[in-house]
Amino acid sequence: xxxxxxxxxxxxxxxxxxxxxxxxxxxxxxxxxxxxxxxxxxxxxxxxxxxxxxxxxxxxxxxxxxxxxxxxxxxxxxxxxxxxxxxxxxxxxxxxxxxxxxxxxxxxxxxxxx
Amino acid sequence: xxxxxxxxxxxxxxxxxxxxxxxxxxxxxxxxxxxxxxxxxxxxxxxxxxxxxxxxxxxxxxxxxxxxxxxxxxxxxxxxxxxxxxxxxxxxxxxxxxxxxxxxxxxxxxxxxxxxxx
Numbered sequence: 001x002x003x004x005x006x007x008x009x010x011x012x013x014x015x016x017x018x019x020x021x022x023x024x025x026x027x028x029x030x031x032x033x034x035x036x037x038x039x040x041x042x043x044x045x046x047x048x049x050x051x052x053x054x055x056x057x058x059x060x061x062x063x064x065x066x067x068x069x070x071x072x073x074x075x076x077x078x079x080x081x082x083x084x085x086x087x088x089x090x091x092x093x094x095x096x097x098x099x100x101x102x103x104x105x106x107x108x109x110x111x112x113x114x
Numbered sequence: 115x116x117x118x119x120x121x122x123x124x125x126x127x128x129x130x131x132x133x134x135x136x137x138x139x140x141x142x143x144x145x146x147x148x149x150x151x152x153x154x155x156x157x158x159x160x161x162x163x164x165x166x167x168x169x170x171x172x173x174x175x176x177x178x179x180x181x182x183x184x185x186x187x188x189x190x191x192x193x194x195x196x197x198x199x200x201x202x203x204x205x206x207x208x209x210x211x212x213x214x215x216x217x218x219x220x221x222x223x224x225x226x227x228x229x230x231x232x
């Protein structure tokens with residue numbers, strides 16, 4: 001069964017600090033891994049998409065890493081801001097040939113405080 | 115970037131009534147749209163895959179007669195919650211992929227529709 005596990009479940013950090021969110025997956029055959037940011041009561045917004053051959057991808061203060069051998073990914077947030085407070089969802093796509101199947105993680109709820 | 119619009123963003127209805135939620139891709143065409151449901155503090159759960167011009171594909175455990183999906187054009191899919199009950203109260207989100215891109219391409223989400231059934 002395809003699964004995506006994220007940790008920690010929730011996290012509180014001070015503004016300006018860095019943090020790293022983890023995503024472990026057992027999805028096969030692997031196609032790509034996506035990180036989304038979801039503000040409360042809003043739809044998810046894409047941060048990064050990484051394929052099998054990509055190890056690192058950055059989007060501003062967000063940097064995602066992927067280790068396809070260990071099936072792990074991380075999302076590093078640098079110099080956090082209050083607006084970073086949201087849920088961060090890891091989504092892994094299994095390429096089934098004719099269509100991709102997405103498996104969603106349960107997300108990490110990040111709260112950035114003063 | 116591509117925009118997916120949902121309407122209404124929130125709706126309150128009485129038990130037993132039906133509610134329709136629209137999902138539109140504003141600047142691209144989507145042969146496939148996806149419908150999700152999200153309960154508080156939980157992740158998105160895929161309900162069904164909406165295919166333009168054909169019947170939707172429902173995930174296991176999702177009642178197709180309860181959640182009617184229509185994908186009449188390349189830019190519009192609708193989800194109708196029929197005979198809604200309080201347990202149907204949830205956050206419903208749609209997503210779409212540009213038909214010109216690969217199946218592994220960018221997936222754009224709508225802003226979600228919060229349904230409260232009294």
